[in-house]
Amino acid sequence: MTDGFHGPLLIIGGAEDKEGDCLILRRLIELSGGTDAKVAVITAATDEPAATGREYVEVFRDLGAREVTVVDVPDRAAADHPCLTADLLNATVVFFTGGDQLRITSCAGGTLFDRTIWDMHCRGVLIAGTSAGASVMSDTMIVAGDSDDAPKKCTTKMAPGLGLLKEVVIDQHFAQRGRVGRLLSALAQNPRVIGVGLDEDTAILVGSDLRFTVIGSQTVTVLDGSAIQHTNASESSPDDPLALSQVVMHILPSDYGYDLRGRQVLVP
Amino acid sequence: MTDGFHGPLLIIGGAEDKEGDCLILRRLIELSGGTDAKVAVITAATDEPAATGREYVEVFRDLGAREVTVVDVPDRAAADHPCLTADLLNATVVFFTGGDQLRITSCAGGTLFDRTIWDMHCRGVLIAGTSAGASVMSDTMIVAGDSDDAPKKCTTKMAPGLGLLKEVVIDQHFAQRGRVGRLLSALAQNPRVIGVGLDEDTAILVGSDLRFTVIGSQTVTVLDGSAIQHTNASESSPDDPLALSQVVMHILPSDYGYDLRGRQVLVP
Numbered sequence: 012m013t014d015g016f017h018g019p020l021l022i023i024g025g026a027e028d029k030e031g032d033c034l035i036l037r038r039l040i041e042l043s044g045g046t047d048a049k050v051a052v053i054t055a056a057t058d059e060p061a062a063t064g065r066e067y068v069e070v071f072r073d074l075g076a077r078e079v080t081v082v083d084v085p086d087r088a089a090a091d092h093p094c095l096t097a098d099l100l101n102a103t104v105v106f107f108t109g110g111d112q113l114r115i116t117s118c119a120g121g122t123l124f125d126r127t128i129w130d131m132h133c134r135g136v137l138i139a140g141t142s143a144g145a146s147v148m149s150d151t152m153i154v155a156g157d158s159d160d161a162p163k164k165c166t167t168k169m170a171p172g173l174g175l176l177k178e179v180v181i182d183q184h185f186a187q188r189g190r191v192g193r194l195l196s197a198l199a200q201n202p203r204v205i206g207v208g209l210d211e212d213t214a215i216l217v218g219s220d221l222r223f224t225v226i227g228s229q230t231v232t233v234l235d236g237s238a239i240q241h242t243n244a245s246e247s248s249p250d251d252p253l254a255l256s257q258v259v260m261h262i263l264p265s266d267y268g269y270d271l272r273g274r275q276v277l278v279p
Numbered sequence: 280m281t282d283g284f285h286g287p288l289l290i291i292g293g294a295e296d297k298e299g300d301c302l303i304l305r306r307l308i309e310l311s312g313g314t315d316a317k318v319a320v321i322t323a324a325t326d327e328p329a330a331t332g333r334e335y336v337e338v339f340r341d342l343g344a345r346e347v348t349v350v351d352v353p354d355r356a357a358a359d360h361p362c363l364t365a366d367l368l369n370a371t372v373v374f375f376t377g378g379d380q381l382r383i384t385s386c387a388g389g390t391l392f393d394r395t396i397w398d399m400h401c402r403g404v405l406i407a408g409t410s411a412g413a414s415v416m417s418d419t420m421i422v423a424g425d426s427d428d429a430p431k432k433c434t435t436k437m438a439p440g441l442g443l444l445k446e447v448v449i450d451q452h453f454a455q456r457g458r459v460g461r462l463l464s465a466l467a468q469n470p471r472v473i474g475v476g477l478d479e480d481t482a483i484l485v486g487s488d489l490r491f492t493v494i495g496s497q498t499v500t501v502l503d504g505s506a507i508q509h510t511n512a513s514e515s516s517p518d519d520p521l522a523l524s525q526v527v528m529h530i531l532p533s534d535y536g537y538d539l540r541g542r543q544v545l546v547p
Contacts, residue, residue: 260502
């Protein structure tokens, strides 16, 4: 876990409401200044940056944001160019859209853009992301894995993420795509990490104290592997189903919380 | 849990291999006498009893069974008729096919057929079932529920099953249909029960001592709610997502086992 002060993280499981009450995105605007909010929408994950950017510009303006800027990161040269990061520096919230998390990290990892995001996080700026933009928050992220499958080693691919949240592996569209198997697979490979599975239209707001609160219409699944007594992860073949005993699981709807450091559920 | 001697139960998560090694169905035949096996295939669950019956007759004959009889249970009058149960009495294994578990219990519950199955179980005869035929084994069974959804009270419908296995709720096609949410919903409503989620082509063989062993290509998920510290199951509205803390989860591939009475994983 990281120590010291950081800005909050708003990590969204994808498919957040953009037409009704917009509970999560409305909260995002409130947290980043309300009518003074300046949103930087990062479309690095998507191969349709123009359309995705336009959609969020409209939503955030409707929710009262003062400024909404779309920042695309087409390649590593752009990610290293001061022009691109200049668009970020005044933002009161950085929002990563969905798409493919590997596009974000392969394009931006180790660049000026990456360091700028980290600096803003340390300055207390809210960093938010949905779907691929959620996965990318953790130090190790799931980039691919079978949905609706028993946990297996080979089917879950992981890679280094942006590292804003340490010792956690995030998965999104969690119940809706049957992803408990692939999150368990990540956990089996290192039970030290906490698995956080975010349902669609559901988010966690993580504070500097590493406590989070759930916001949204569905649930967050927390998988705590610290009590695991047995796993065959090291000796099994890639295609073999995994064995895991004594995983502790919590299902948390809106207003419930979790202390990532103390590994405790926070009942509202 | 039941006490006293009973025959084994072979409970299969659906879609068991019928063309390759037929690991599970081969084991069924071995356990019920090998070349002396007399199989009663119960097609009560399916609305295509003729086709389903024919398929299993062919498979079990290929696996060396001496006799395979198809017993359909079209209505309650048939289920109460001694002719129908006469077809069962010489069987060394009773096998319930897939279909709809509610067809089995609504047709056969409380009839002569139902009592005959129970008597055979007490005499030590192997009782097996796949998919709907697996769900029906427990005292309370899941009859419907959303797949790939967060756990909610209203979406999981339960009903009394055949009661061959007490204080357990079984679900099938488990990982393949993303059913952890609906099994958690059952658990939230009474954490005393043990949730057993069977993947496709995967079975548990439950002995009279209430220990089971896993057979098959995928995994069995055990959800133990005895340590649950908090749930909102009673105060939440039917459509609200459930909260659950401290569910213990085990993922068990082939050869692993579980002691349902002692709530302990058995590592091979």
